[in-house]
Amino acid sequence: MHLRYSTSLAALLALLNAGAMAATNTTVSTAGLQSTQCVASTASNDLYPTKSKVKYATGFSIAYHNTYKVLENRSTNNTYVLYQCGSTKPSVKNVSAFIPVPVNSSAAWATTAAIFLEALGVQNTVKNLGTAPSLVSACLQELLKDVIEPFNDSNSTDTDHQEQKNDVVFNMPGGQDTNTTNTVYSTEYLESSALGRSEWIKFFGAFFNAEERANKVFDSVDTNYQCFSTKAEKEYNDIRPVIAWTSYAGPTQYNNNTAYWQVSFANYKYDIVRDAGARMLNTTGKQSTMFSSSQAFLRALREVDIVIDESFVSYNYSTLLKNYGIADPKQANYSWVATGRVFRPDRIQSTSGGLGWFEAPVAFADALLQDLIGVAHPRFVKDGYKHIWFRNLAKSDPVTVVTASNCTDMYASRTNPAGSCSLIDFQSANPSDSDYSDVEQSRTHDLIYDVSKSEVINDDSSKQSAAAHLAGSTLAASLVAGALSMLALL
Template identity: 60%
Template sequence: MKLAVLAALAAAIAAPAPARAQSAGSTQGLQDTGCVGSDGASGALFATKAEVKYAKLFSIAYHDTYKVLSDKAANGTYVLYQCGSQRPSVAGASAYIPVPVKSVAAWSTSAAAFIEALGVQDRVQNLGTSPSITSACLQQLLATVIKPFDEGNATSVDEQERNTTVVFNMPGGDEGNTDNTVLSSEYLETSALGRSEWIKYFAAFFNAEERANSLFDSISANYNCFADKADSKYNQLRPVVAWTSYAAPSSFNNNTAYWQISNAGFKYDLVRDAGARMLNASAGGPAAMFTSSAAFLAALTKADIVIDESFVSYTYDDLLKNYGVASGDAKKYPWAAAGRVYRPDGIQSTAGGLDWFEAPVVYADALLQDVIAVAHPGFAKGNYSPIWFRDLSESEPVVVVGASNCTDMYAARRDPAATCSAIDFQNADPAHPDYSGVSASQTGDVVHDVSRSGAASRAAALQAAGSAAIAILAAVCLI
């Protein structure tokens, strides 16, 4: 039965939302799609603007014929000027891009996900790391229209990049490779809604602000509804969640295994807004790292739930072995005793790519819905299963999404979240076995008390404490 539910969810992710679907070449929700004529531009061209509300790492300023987009984490300044208009001169500009862009390339799966959410994937010409793409319709486009980057041939890649209007990359990639490269740092945002709001950053290149504003308003309203309901229902019974990972000895870590407990800001947001608490093992740093499994397990003694993000632990027995849990000792740890171990790998591509790096970045409301389902069993009536998180202790299967699951290659990818207002939230049942080890008396030095009222000050503190080096490390840990 559970497999059937998961398969249905996967089909829902692959299917377009009729209300938001855009056919190839549609101008609905776009502004000033044509180039300025020979007589030049007169007056302001961009009637619809994007206002940044949650994201801290990008800004956008509008002028009559151009926009200035800034990625604060990557120190990138991008001037987007209406095609046909005179190219402006902006001090410190990293690149000048005529908009709306006619062709794009993307190296990151999250960039591809934002593009598809906007319904402008008909402009995509090349994609990097293409086997990792989970979207059914992008897989179909890759098989028929989009060309993957020729990653084994640097000269060919350079040519492919120069033949597009803009190339989206992540900091740390080949940012200086071409003069049309644009960096995006959505994965460094310290809030879940902040990550999702980067839909407005990408929309600016397509003059798709109207689409982005509408989509983000829907996501944020749904997210806040989920958070408010969870706060009212679960404030008195909040399990402790730990986001963990294990790295096996390899040439990349001096053949020394290590374990981590993530402290990423957006995960704090999610756990708090799901009516739970997050294990605080690193006092505000990006992650707590351990080179001893004993020390790692000692830090996990207060955790009720483990969300494992390791690239090597695929079965429950594998996880216990990799974590160093001796045979017969599982009951020492609340998360193991209750079997509350999850992995965010429930939706994968035919090549093993994880949707975790795509849709959840865009759809914060769906991600919060998943975390609530993990934290609070039976939160909704019916046979509900999370979309991305699978119960490792129950050996829940992975759902594989392929090109055949796509029904319309050019439709905007739909938000897989349920409508919060339509969900019948159930009260937490203290007698439920999953709550058997949950304590209401955790102290602040062990557990970060994530009340919603303290969210703003916590986010500000994390932002102020950040540095470029820490941000890059956090990027490794947060996903």
């Protein structure tokens, strides 16, 4: 996920120049769409019999009227009125944008927004996408060859012109977008639960009158998620390993040449770790705890069983240990080192290093939960679990590179990568397994680590330094795709 970037940062991205969009004769299904035609200005009947109701998400709301909808982004205090094309524009005060629906042309700056559109099967409306090289979706890559035009954000005039051609432009707050008449902010990354993030498909669906599709996709995700959570609680309540989400930022000009180490405990991570039959490492610092030394950082990881590294750099296991301050792993008294349970969510990548972690996991919470259960309990299925996004760095798991050649139907709805929970026979945790040999049993609460104020850096300037470090990292082209959203979650 990312904003419309400055020229200097855009240079790092090396956006593809796809040229003019090519016309296509592909017939796209209208199944699951309602009110696809414009109406007379006198229309007054209920045009939206199929409605979306928000169940988990707290960042947006939808209110339906006969010929229009009022969509509110509660995180940004923006209100959008979506009125049926042809009908009279409703009289609503304090509106950020009036947008006729269903929209025929759309654009997205964030990778997550693009994936929601693909999950809805409305990518035939997408005319422009941001950070094109970072997209991992095979079919969006295929469309970017000659159908979808990448945003040219190295030239603000060109970008403005591109945006103005669309009925709606999905962006993130804080960007440099000046075309407010068709800009819509999406903030799914601020949701406090994984299901809340996935429910934003209903937000996007409203612009295409695709409520039926959005409800169907989300209901399937919700049902599957609840099944995974229930089974994990039943099988693993007595053996819950401790998971820490960590990262390292080396000294650069962007952080005053001062390295820092970080433990993340965003709310959605709390929920999904618990639902996966594991425990979360918490600290008594602020939402994101940045440590000023590797020694302090490692003290916090003393009783951790599994580390999930989210550093904005790419490296092998030996480099991670070095960056974390572990000179000799054989002498290190850490369960996660002894058992080799160090993961990174970078298994799926684009050829330029873009991470699939910033795409489908947001839309498909059930697949994310399934994958995290596989991290916490690797033998939860009889034949062993094959991860979707997580890669065991200690075991040198390979990276899977997705290219346009992997696309079979570029206009098909994005397939949920989760397995059907009802068909999976969970294997109970066995304390004698080597995977659990160092796990403290019969503990269900999160692990709390009381940090010393002298050990941490948690002021606003450090977060700004983290953002600057990200912008200058060697993987900027791939990681900018989720940088700001990740910082908001850390």
